[in-house]
Amino acid sequence: MAPAPPPAASFSPSEVQRRLAAGACWVRLGARLYDLSSFVRHHPGGEQLLRARAGQDISADLDGPPHRHSANARRWLEQYYVGELRGAPQGSMENEAVAFEETQKTDPAMEPRFKVVDSDKDLVDWQKPLLWQVGHLGEKYDEWVHQPVTRPIRLFQSDLIEGLSKTVWYSVPVIWMPLVLYLSWSYYRTFAQGNVRLFTSFTTEHAVAVPKSMFPGIFMLGIFLWSLMEYFIHRFLFHMKPPSDSYYLIMLHFVMHGQHHKAPFDGSRLVFPPVPASLAIGVFYVCLQLILPEAVGGTVFAGGLLGYVLYDMTHYYLHFGSPPKGSYLYNLKAHHVKHHFAHQMSGFGISTKLWDYCFHTLTPEKPHLKTQ
Known part of the structure; x- marks a missing residue:
């Protein structure tokens, strides 16, 4: 039987505010908190757009306007998850999961490769060179390679x-x-x-x-x-x-x-x-x-x-x-x-x-x- 995952970290509103005052860019989806400090300069809409939303719930922003974020973008966001906001309304996490599924169903132009991938428990061993591993992915390769992660890649052993x-x-x-x-x-x-x-x-x-x-x-x-x-x-x-x-x-x-x-x-x-x-x-x-x-x-x-x-x-x-x-x-x-x-x-x-x-x-x- 697999061990239970460790409980998510919990942060009070005052703790979040202290981090924001120190220059961090934390946002939330319901009760879920994300630290986007290392991502702000990469954001396609510009750094200021994210900075202006620091400390806020960005659920509506993900759905647009100006545009609805793809399921890959929502998966990308999960890499910056840091914990839960204490005192947030119950059921927020469930609502976000439903919204994620609806995003995939309602966009026929989007390509069907949206299973959530944990980059630390992936189809490959990230501690070893990837080039010799990807060939074994077979029919799973096309889906896997188009699920982006925010981490460096090593190709060769030498x-x-x-x-x-x-x-x-x-x-x-x-x-x-x-x-x-x-x-x-x-x-x-x-x-x-x-x-x-x-x-x-x-x-x-x-x-x-x-x-x-x-x-x-x-x-x-x-x-x-x-x-x-x-x-x-x-x-x-x-x-x-x-x-x-x-x-x-x-x-x-x-x-x-x-x-x-x-x-x-x-x-x-x-x-x-x-x-x-x-x-x-x-x-x-x-x-x-x-x-x-x-x-x-x-x-x-x-x-x-x-x-x-x-x-x-x-x-x-x-x-x-x-x-x-x-x-x-x-x-x-x-x-x-x-x-x-x-x-x-x-x-x-x-x-x-x-x-x-x-x-x-x-x-x-x-x-x-x-x-x-």
Whole structure:
């Protein structure tokens, strides 16, 4: 017979007020208390929105307006549970459980993967590297990987390989922006010397000179093409559904993108590490050099590389930044958070929603839950 769980901590209203006065951000759902102090700067609606509700019952806020929070968001909240408020009306916990179930039933657009997961008693052992474990999850993997938790992930047993799989956000501009500047200047000089020819057939007899005035347009074309590639990679590669009977394809999906959906606020895994990024970037450079004249292909590559840097920086900011309400980045952050917590098979654009508009994959708007 399993031992009974320890009783929940109990806090008086005066104890809660003391913590609020010390700067903590505690909220409640009926009698249940949650310490959101470590989450406020990650909140999609901005830190001030949560700070303004410190000490309050947020039951109505979860149901909207401005929007109804997904079941994944409600599950995410449970990771910050600290105890019960003494003197709160009885039955509050039961009412919240009913509301949680109703949220799942009344939103047909939401994906059906909402069983409550205790991250300390999960399908995997969090004290060991996860990569070699996820392949055994089989048909349970897709549900498990889309139930986010707030904890870091370790993929590999080897400290060296594990270190190469992680990086700080500023490594991306530090490593790649000098290359963008060098290639841009180098290829611009080639254009300025009038040595760039674009062949109009498979022979060298028919070629037209490309003036240096074309350089900015070709560079911008690289940025534009990157945004399209970003969308297709995210939609068709990162969000492929691996066969439940394929141990290695599940592992591949997890190492490419699944680990990010499982732990979306693991700051060491929000941008591409330099070593694997170098391999992919090298392949793209070689391909462009094979199909285009050197200077043209190099300029497209330089623009695309800048697009990649902007993409990774935008992605990091959408997770950890607090953009002003109503701004472009605020709307982009809301778009991306819905992709993580409610609609994983839509909202694939990171740096722009352009391609989601074009290919009809915008995250659907959810109706508010009307309370009686």
